[in-house]
Amino acid sequence: MTVPSFQPLQGMSDLASPEVHLWQEVEEAARRLLALYQVEEVRTPILEPTGLFVRSLGEGTDVVQKEMYTFEDRGGRSVSLRPEGTAGVIRYLAGLGPEAAGARLYYLGPMFRAERPQAGRRRQFHQLGVELIGPPGPAQDVEAIALQQHLLNAWGLKAARIEINSRGLPAEQAAVSEGLRKALEPHEPRLCDDCRRRLKANVLRVLDCKQEGCRAVAETLPAVTDFMGADSRAYLDEVRRLLDLLELPAVINPRLVRGLDYYQHTIWEIRHPALGAQDALAGGGRYRIEWEGAAIEGVGFAAGLERIVTAVQHDRPASAESARGKPATWIVSQGAKALEQNLVLAQLLRQRGIACGLALDGRSVKAQMRAANRSGAAFAVIRGELEMEKGLFVLKSMKDGAQEELELPALVERLLRASRAEGT
Numbered sequence: 001m002t003v004p005s006f007q008p009l010q011g012m013s014d015l016a017s018p019e020v021h022l023w024q025e026v027e028e029a030a031r032r033l034l035a036l037y038q039v040e041e042v043r044t045p046i047l048e049p050t051g052l053f054v055r056s057l058g059e060g061t062d063v064v065q066k067e068m069y070t071f072e073d074r075g076g077r078s079v080s081l082r083p084e085g086t087a088g089v090i091r092y093l094a095g096l097g098p099e100a101a102g103a104r105l106y107y108l109g110p111m112f113r114a115e116r117p118q119a120g121r122r123r124q125f126h127q128l129g130v131e132l133i134g135p136p137g138p139a140q141d142v143e144a145i146a147l148q149q150h151l152l153n154a155w156g157l158k159a160a161r162i163e164i165n166s167r168g169l170p171a172e173q174a175a176v177s178e179g180l181r182k183a184l185e186p187h188e189p190r191l192c193d194d195c196r197r198r199l200k201a202n203v204l205r206v207l208d209c210k211q212e213g214c215r216a217v218a219e220t221l222p223a224v225t226d227f228m229g230a231d232s233r234a235y236l237d238e239v240r241r242l243l244d245l246l247e248l249p250a251v252i253n254p255r256l257v258r259g260l261d262y263y264q265h266t267i268w269e270i271r272h273p274a275l276g277a278q279d280a281l282a283g284g285g286r287y288r289i290e291w292e293g294a295a296i297e298g299v300g301f302a303a304g305l306e307r308i309v310t311a312v313q314h315d316r317p318a319s320a321e322s323a324r325g326k327p328a329t330w331i332v333s334q335g336a337k338a339l340e341q342n343l344v345l346a347q348l349l350r351q352r353g354i355a356c357g358l359a360l361d362g363r364s365v366k367a368q369m370r371a372a373n374r375s376g377a378a379f380a381v382i383r384g385e386l387e388m389e390k391g392l393f394v395l396k397s398m399k400d401g402a403q404e405e406l407e408l409p410a411l412v413e414r415l416l417r418a419s420r421a422e423g424t
Helices: 019-036 050-057 062-067 086-100 138-154 170-190 193-201 203-208 212-218 230-245 305-315 336-351 365-375 385-390 408-422
Strands: 047-049 070-072 078-081 104-112 124-133 161-166 250-252 263-271 280-291 294-304 329-333 356-358 379-383 393-397 403-406
Touching: 019 104, 019 124, 019 138, 019 305, 047 050, 047 086, 050 062, 050 078, 050 086, 050 280, 086 104, 086 124, 086 280, 086 294, 124 138, 124 305, 138 161, 138 230, 138 263, 138 280, 138 294, 161 230, 170 193, 170 203, 170 212, 193 203, 203 212, 230 250, 230 263, 263 294, 280 305, 294 305, 329 336, 329 365, 336 356, 336 379, 336 385, 336 408, 356 365, 365 379, 379 385, 379 408, 393 408, 403 408
Parallel strands: 161 250, 329 356, 329 379
Antiparallel strands: 047 078, 070 078, 104 124, 124 294, 161 263, 263 280, 280 294, 379 393, 393 403
């Protein structure tokens, strides 16, 4: 007999109270801030044609080679669960034609990669991504970095740091790759198996390897900008100047690369000490992607929400508790008739915007008061047959036990004032 398992698939997880309240807080803060920058939400499908990701991310990338969930649909087409969000947004924008010019969009939702199990890596993870469409320009890139820094501030993250670099122009990529390959060849015996393969297939990814031996080799290499032209280096210098103008603390990481083929010019990553060795919190850059004859240029970034939440818990230890949804009041019923009337009262309060809870299973008053304590409610409203005869409600402070009798209008007004004061 097979024993039922209540665990999710490896690399995936359930998300519930109390942690889900912190997720909601992070998401809601992001939505409010993105509106200030006139960035609007777009929701693209989780399932896309496999070719979309192969052509946009690059056939030699690890994502395409090893990490996508790919299968055939009923029509025999190869489809994949989205491993990242930019490609789907670009497909959508390409279909708009000229209307896509100047689009400012964000997405929020699950992504899927068949990652090797390790700390900080999940096979279903969630991303918040922003795409600002327009031709290359240092000012546009800096606005995107400023927006991401503003998000970090809104989430209360104090320990994050921004690192920037350049991928140069597409025409320079061959020279960059060849220069790095020649610099790495004497060190090939010290590289891990993956990096030996990358040496021929995608040499830039050697710089991104987390193996200690490979990292030590990478530290000895020339900066990638050494293999670029003067225009690309000047572009990066202007980005740095504008970041200084905005007083944004960013540092040049000469060996920073982003592993997706569509990047050019400015790239960046944000790191946080709460994440350990895998400390990349978010990243972004400027890109040019072609799809079905349309070329979309823009700058954008994505942040992994699992990692954001971990960083928030690190920088704001009380955040999970403060984000929990607490009812403003708990309604306690003495008897069946009171229970019916309190069901009416609960609906009235909720329609007025007052969060409240009550037990509907006929449990004792003592048990209902225990439930009120567990809920974290600020008040209990107690009502039995005597209070019903008088047309009154007993309002009890859960903090100090003080009680008073109120008529319905005064009760509602009192709870509304308390709810506003607590921000519930």
